[in-house]
Amino acid sequence: MVEWIRDGLNREAILYAERFGRCLAGRDPDQKRYSALTTSQIRNIYGEVERMRMKGFDLSAMLLLKPRLTYATSRNATDGSKDFNKVFIRAIDAILEAKEESEQAQRFERFADFFEAVLAYHRAYGGK
Template identity: 60%
Template sequence: MATSFNFNNQQVDGIQKAPLWIKNGLDKEAILFAEYFGKELSPEGLGNKEALTTSQIRNVYGEVQRMKMKGFNKSELLLLKPRLAYLTERKGTIGSKDFRKVIEKALDEVLNGKDEKEMELRFQNFANFFEAILAYHRSFGGK
């Protein structure tokens, strides 16, 4: 399963850990996971047929970047989940399904903030996490 890896003799499951990274901020383990996950989602990790393609998530990433520039908007953030579902399930690759699982958990944690200020802080962590995964994905040949 591409959503977990071994770090310091411990299994790190991105689906379980992503909410903690979004709530508490990214740490070394989160960045190592982003590197591992980005590689696993790429053609180098899954092969060309099952890899996540950048075009599958470009619209979602573009929305995240726009929100970073304009400021947090809960309504716009809520719309990311259906967009992510559509874009990643359209082709239904292993890479797109694994990506969706991790990113949806991270999105849910943003929305679990107790108030707007906390949600905005969590959104910044989410945006950084998303960006790290995509940067590593691209560096390992993701297209």
Template identity: 40%
Template sequence: MTENIESFIKRDDTAKEMVKFAEELAKDIVRDVSTSQIRNAYGTVKKLEMLSSFSDKSLRELLLLKPKLAYARGRSQRKETFKKLEDALGSAIDAVDVNQPETFKRFCNFFEAILAYHKANGGK
């Protein structure tokens, strides 16, 4: 799984696989992870996306999303299901390279796809 997620972020030719993976993940977590839990993390990502450039400071903020996800898992009723989301996003965050800003853009696309499919599958 980690290798697939890394390729979604590092390579430009994996969009089709990334979308399929995001759809399957969203279906897996839709019953046990709320939209607001996902949106809390997504809000941080959108703030970073709106900056004019992706920098070391931006990468630091992105990396700090990992403990926030761990905290959200700790508060979650279904920890094992939330862990799937946490692991996928954690692997994607690890693949982002500050020297390759397009990797951050692909990360944003991946996260957005998860959120969209979660909502499309009835996420509340």
């Protein structure tokens, strides 16, 4: 997943987003007992990502996204929220690994696109 943030989204990334979104919605047939992630748990984080997108990349806001994400997902520590936190913390770290701000901004755009895809599939599979 980190390579998609570094190098760009591809078909495999979108398939992963679909499987992950379905899993987070509690609709993965391979998961017998999985407590789903609610849309409200991630709405504030997604809203912050969209605000950053509109304003342009801001390193300070990106750094603060990690603790906000952790707080939002730990308030109701479901399996889905724990998995969501793990995946997106890794994605944020992939953004921050870039040395140049211009590269961080490009990675942020890929991150935002990936986040949007996961959220869309989460909702499509009945995420509430």
